[in-house]
Amino acid sequence: MAYQKITGDVLAQITAIVGDAYVISGGQDMQRYSHDETEDLRYYPEVVVKPNTPEQVATLLKLCNDHLIPVTPRGAGTGLSGGALPVMGGLLISMERFNNIIQIDEANLQATVEPGVITQVFMDAVAEKGLLYPVDPASKGSCFIGGNVSHGSGGPRVVKYGTIREYILNLQVVLPNGEMIWTGANTLKYASGYNLTQLFIGSEGTLGIVTKIVVKLIPAPTQSALMLASFSTNDDGCAAVSAIFRAGIVPSALEFMERRGVEWVIAHNNIVFDLRDDVNAFLLIEVDGNNMDTIFGDCDKINTVLEEFNCKDVLFADTAAQKEELWRMRRIMGESVKSNSVYKEEDTVVPRAALPQLIKGIKDVGSRYGFESVCYGHAGDGNLHVNIIKGGMSDEDWNTKLKDGIREIFELTVSLGGTISGEHGIGLVQKEFMPLKYSELHLRLMRGIKTVFDPNGIMNPGKMIPPSPLKGE
Amino acid sequence: MAYQKITGDVLAQITAIVGDAYVISGGQDMQRYSHDETEDLRYYPEVVVKPNTPEQVATLLKLCNDHLIPVTPRGAGTGLSGGALPVMGGLLISMERFNNIIQIDEANLQATVEPGVITQVFMDAVAEKGLLYPVDPASKGSCFIGGNVSHGSGGPRVVKYGTIREYILNLQVVLPNGEMIWTGANTLKYASGYNLTQLFIGSEGTLGIVTKIVVKLIPAPTQSALMLASFSTNDDGCAAVSAIFRAGIVPSALEFMERRGVEWVIAHNNIVFDLRDDVNAFLLIEVDGNNMDTIFGDCDKINTVLEEFNCKDVLFADTAAQKEELWRMRRIMGESVKSNSVYKEEDTVVPRAALPQLIKGIKDVGSRYGFESVCYGHAGDGNLHVNIIKGGMSDEDWNTKLKDGIREIFELTVSLGGTISGEHGIGLVQKEFMPLKYSELHLRLMRGIKTVFDPNGIMNPGKMIPPSPLKGE
Structure with missing residues (x-):
């Protein structure tokens, strides 16, 4: 696609649409729009604009469409796949003022x-x-x-x-x-x-x-209970996940954390937690509803299942503060890893019973390629976030060989009936792995749909769908 | 689209793909494939074929695609919008042997x-x-x-x-x-x-x-309770629906039936039911879960809500047989009406609080156009099935003027924030009403998507999307 640059004339039209105060075309303020939460990637747009009505968005898009200017829509910039990175330059449309x-x-x-x-x-x-x-x-x-x-x-x-x-x-x-x-x-x-x-x-x-x-x-359910179960192996923890559903319980959350993640949280945050030596995996299990008797009954059934999977210990949160502390440990895990290391995060998802195989496979790949990984995520959905940590890996291995390791992780995921991303999206960084999951025919259908809506290809170019091998992008 | 007829040569190829026993190209057996459950509509395909492997389906579709032969896929033929009617002739692919x-x-x-x-x-x-x-x-x-x-x-x-x-x-x-x-x-x-x-x-x-x-x-939940609440007006019955959710209860079913529907069922089926004179609307309400105490607690809360809406009476099903009988009354309502009258069925859906307005509006349209209607459906979803009965309407009015009345019903539905169909689909009979809901731009997007998957337009032609006003179909 022969995209055009934003000329002075077009910039003037953009400014006329939204007003001076809502256009950035250079300087320090540009920086925050050059990245999201994906690794340390940075791409600068030519212009940032902050409309606040659908009509302004419409006029901006028509302008860019007429001038073949690439458009990157941006929310809060918290994405983990690089979807909001303006990789082709052009206009970045920040939706921050649509906040009603x-x-x-x-x-x-x-x-x-x-x-x-x-x-x-x-x-x-x-x-x-x-x-x-x-x-x-x-x-x-x-x-x-x-x-x-x-x-x-x-x-x-x-x-x-x-x-x-x-x-x-x-x-x-x-x-x-x-x-x-x-x-x-x-x-x-x-x-x-x-x-x-x-x-x-x-x-x-x-x-x-x-x-x-x-x-x-x-x-909204009015009541809930939260328990943290610990296991000596990832295998036991993961295997218990399927069994809980088989016991007829649908928890309102069923999260997996491996030991290394908890260690990382303890090391970098103000969290007090007694991490036993013989424990290597955790499940954080929440049950909600409107009747505490029913909830306690479900917790009892869950306990029975956990025992079958060699559960070491179950910590039951007694107070709202304890619940919040356990949830905080889970929620800041990603942040703890990312704030304190060079990392890449992958978002794998498989049928839930395949989780033990997935984790084992990821660790195997890690030992072959020489990286440590911290795994945690939504085990009840078979959705595992994999934080790959650079650690002692050489810059060269990190920048070149690692990609093959990531490819192996995704190949494993797909072979287990899973897919490339459960909830983080494809964006920029997973795009190249799409052919592991999809045939060229399948990708062609996606490209066809894209063309129906966006014949000039101005919307978030360079994302999600890899270019056709026939004609380049 | 310049569709082709199935020639003797193509028929021979079809027969070679699936075997003699699974091809019908004439005679009495054709009849059951000429209709579904939509009114009394009949369209004959040229050939019926019954493959039983994806590979056979693939070979059949490729053959039809190469020869521009229209293909109509058919399930059980229970559709209510004419989706399985082979309106362009061609090949009807019955999926009845994919039954594993x-x-x-x-x-x-x-x-x-x-x-x-x-x-x-x-x-x-x-x-x-x-x-x-x-x-x-x-x-x-x-x-x-x-x-x-x-x-x-x-x-x-x-x-x-x-x-x-x-x-x-x-x-x-x-x-x-x-x-x-x-x-x-x-x-x-x-x-x-x-x-x-x-x-x-x-x-x-x-x-x-x-x-x-x-x-x-x-x-599967192991327990449930079922209650039938009666009201003197449709308004009260419908208004109670929203209020039940506002009380924090999510029933596992929340069905509406108007008096006329119950009368119809009683008249035409072997059902014993004491229909009081002062009752004009019913809600059938099911609550399920794993704990009867919780379920009874929910039923109590529902009862309190029902009283606020002038509920006349609540019948609580005590036995499995009673539950089944109440459900049967609801389930055979459509069948009762259809087996004993000339009818048309429309499948309206609105935000649930708009149900009273919708029913009132339908009755208004009916009195202006001179038709009776029997309304029932999934009130908890705002989804109302409207059975329009010919009754004393003249053939001419039924075949010509009625369409305007149906159009008014859909206009009302759309004006209330709803749409043409909640669950029956658009198929053949609702296709002409699509522009009431969708702009030409919107329909053009749908046509574009269709073309990406089916560039020759062989798949179920004449259904769902009205033809472009620019070039005909």
Whole structure:
């Protein structure tokens, strides 16, 4: 695609659309828009713009479409796959000013929000009304709900409540030509043509820009219990996961942490935890509902299962503070690793019973390539985050050979019936691995869909779909 | 599209692919493939073929694609929107021999099934293992799971468990050119490119043919309670629906029936029911779980809500037989109406709090156009089935003027934030109403997607998407 640079004339038009105060075309302020949370990658856009109405977005997109200027939409910049990196330069459209919760409709248990609302802010607003929006990625305190939509985000409670796909009813989107549609209807059921709402979820800003989001809410459970189970092996911990479901229990969270992750958290954070020598894996298990007797009954059944898998110890959180402390340990694990090492994070997902094989395989790859890894994640969903730590690896091995190791991890994931990413998306950094999962025919279908929405290829170019081997990109 | 007829030569090739016994090209046996459950519509295919392997389907599709022969895929023929009617003649591919449950994977709570498995047969097979597949349309005893996928089917338990979209993990599909893909992965989370699984769900056979289905299962709840609440007005009954959720309860079913529907059932079926004169609307409410105390607690809370909405009476089903009898009354309502009248059925869906307005509006339209209607459906989802009965309407009014009345019903539905179909699909009979909901731009996107998968337009032509106003079809 022969993209064009942003000329002085186009810049003037951009400024006229949103006003001086909301355009950045150089200087220090550019920096924060040059990276997200993906490794240490940096790419600078030519211009950053911060619209706050769908109409402004429409005018901006039409302008860029007419001038073949690449557009990168950006939420909070918390992405882990490089989806918000403006790799082709061009215009970066920051959605940070779309930060209104437009309506919480208690009669229909729906809400309409703008994409730049922080996930936690939205969760708190609906919680005040006794309602639950259960899609809470670890970054919920800073990520935007629009970014969550674009990545098909999950989080720990997917295991009971489902991913964001099950909570998005309708999207207002602006297409690259500046036209606007609602993708569906504000209804719980929808059998009226191809489901464009579902197509936009997880499309990583490659089809258009989401400007309003209609969300399904559910009554919030009033009670919960949290337990931390420890095991001497990853195998035992992982194997217990399937067995809990087989016992008829659907926990509201079922998280896996390996010993190394807990060590890392203890070393780098203000967390007091008695880490026994004979323990190598943990499951953090939450059960929720409206009746403590039922919840305790479920916990008893879980305990029985855990014993069958050689569980060493079960710590039951007695107070809200204890619960929060255990959750904090899980949530800051990624951050602890990343803030204190050079790292790469991969987001693998497999059918849940394949988790022990996956972890064992990852450790094997690590020992062959000479890297340490810290694994944790949403075991109930078979979704494992793998933090690869540079440690003593040479720069050369890190920059060249490691890629083969990552490839082996993904090959293993796919061979176990899994896929490249469960919730972090493909973005920039996983794009090259897509052919491990998809045939060229399959990728061609994806490219075809992209072209229907974005014939000029201006939307988030260089992301998600690898270029055709036939003609380059 | 300049479709071709099936020549003797092509028929010979079709026969060579599947064998003599599985081809019908004339005679009495053709009849059952000329209709589904949509009104009294009949269209004959030129040839019916019954493959039983994905490879046979692939060879058949490639043959038709090369010869521009229209292909209509058919499940059990229980559809209510004419999706399986071979309106352009051509080849009808019946999936009835794809009737194997390939695997029930208890470790992962997944199953792999062929599309021609009867929904109830599959539900029973997983129930034997203590598992639940909760997508049970009223036709579950005869419909195929493949048809359910193609229509994005729901049923009464969507209100708690979600539609089929939340249970389909992966699909093996054959594309019109004879190539085969798996649309996704057998994982509970998936953020790896455009979600083709979700795109195929509800695509009504217009993109390709589904040959294997990977389904998510959940632990089956062991207990349930069922109550039938009666109201003097539709308004009160419908208004209670939202309030039940606001009280923090998520019932496992929440069905609405109007008096006329119950009368119809009593008149035409062997059901004993004491229908009081002052009662005009009913809610059938089911709560499930694993603990009867919790369930009874929920029922108490529901009772309190019902009283606020002038509930006349609550009948609590005490035995399994009573439960089955109440459910049977609800399930045979559509059948009762249809077997004993000339009818048309529309499948409206709105945000649930808009139900009273919707019903009132439908009755208004009916009195203006002179038709009676019987309304019932999944009130918890805002999904109302409207059976329009010919009754004393003249043939001329039925065949010409009625269409305007139906259009008014859909206009009302859309104006209330709803859409044309919640779970029956668009198929043939609702196609002309699509522009009430979608702009031409939106329809153009749908046509574009169709073309990516089916450039020759052979897959289920004449369905779901109205032709472009620019060039005809």
